[in-house]
Amino acid sequence: MNNIVKFKNVYKKYGSIDALKGINLNIPKGKIVGLLGPNGSGKTTMIKIMNGLLTTTEGEVLINGMKPGIETKKIVSYLPERTYLNDWMKVKDIIDFFKDFYEDFDEIKALQMLRTLEIDENRRLKTLSKGTKEKVQLILVMARKADLYILDEPIGGVDPAARSFILDTILKNFDENSTLLIATHLISEIENICDEVIFLAYGEIALQGNVDEIRAEKQKSIDALFREEFRC
Numbered sequence: 001m002n003n004i005v006k007f008k009n010v011y012k013k014y015g016s017i018d019a020l021k022g023i024n025l026n027i028p029k030g031k032i033v034g035l036l037g038p039n040g041s042g043k044t045t046m047i048k049i050m051n052g053l054l055t056t057t058e059g060e061v062l063i064n065g066m067k068p069g070i071e072t073k074k075i076v077s078y079l080p081e082r083t084y085l086n087d088w089m090k091v092k093d094i095i096d097f098f099k100d101f102y103e104d105f106d107e108i109k110a111l112q113m114l115r116t117l118e119i120d121e122n123r124r125l126k127t128l129s130k131g132t133k134e135k136v137q138l139i140l141v142m143a144r145k146a147d148l149y150i151l152d153e154p155i156g157g158v159d160p161a162a163r164s165f166i167l168d169t170i171l172k173n174f175d176e177n178s179t180l181l182i183a184t185h186l187i188s189e190i191e192n193i194c195d196e197v198i199f200l201a202y203g204e205i206a207l208q209g210n211v212d213e214i215r216a217e218k219q220k221s222i223d224a225l226f227r228e229e230f231r232c
């Protein structure tokens with residue numbers, strides 16, 4: 001099986017709101033994929049369906065050939081858009097918690113990444129700045145040895161100077177057989193690490209393809225293309 005994610009004609013309605021309108025998508029293994037789209041285009045809805053937190057109204061989603069559920073949670077490492085970690089815990093206690101909870105959690109890798117980003121593991125989460133908290137959560141998610149990493153807006157609160165350093169740290173620790181799906185508005189920061197991008201608009205895929213091919217064909221960066229397509 002070459003595709004780690006498959007969407008087959010997926011529709012999602014919230015009452016009368018059509019959040020997803022017939023999504024067909026294959027994400028091959030071993031790629032870094034950017035999921036891009038303006039506010040309300042359906043990115044988080046797609047991600048929640050992939051993680052079994054929402055069901056489809058119509059159509060099917062498969063993760064490595066399986067419906068989202070207990071088995072897929074073992075192979076998917078997910079960073080939600082909002083934190084679920086207890087603020088009063090120390091960073092090192094959260095690491096222990098992850099170690100107990102996930103068989104594939106690599107404590108040494110997590111500690112190395114914390115040190116690289118100069119984060120003190122004895123600090124309580126609530127005493128850290130928003131950006132540092134985001135870094136901790138990202139490190140925890142990336143320290144699992146998963147087949148698929150799904151990151152929903154991972155570095156929005158991190159200052160621009162630190163973003164590329166964090167992305168580099170992630171990539172250095174990233175197994176090339178794994179797949180990384182990043183939903184973000186920070187296109188210029190991530191376009192150079194992505195193999196593919198998916199542009200979502202009004203619950204439909206507006207464009208999908210290889211980053212280099214799109215840039216060559218359109219003669220502009222993905223960031224410029226996005227700004228042009230979705231000018232308000």
Ligand SMILES: Nc1ncnc2c1ncn2[C@@H]1O[C@H](COP(=O)(O)OP(=O)(O)OP(=O)(O)O)[C@@H](O)[C@H]1O
Nearest residue numbers: 014017018019037038039040041042043044045046
């Ligand atoms: N629980 C909900 N109840 C009703 N409508 C919802 C709910 N969650 C999302 N929606 C609607 O579904 C659509 C898609 O929302 P979604 O959060 O998936 O978009 P998004 O692309 O992740 O947006 P953002 O970039 O702002 O995070 C929007 O119109 C939103 O208002």
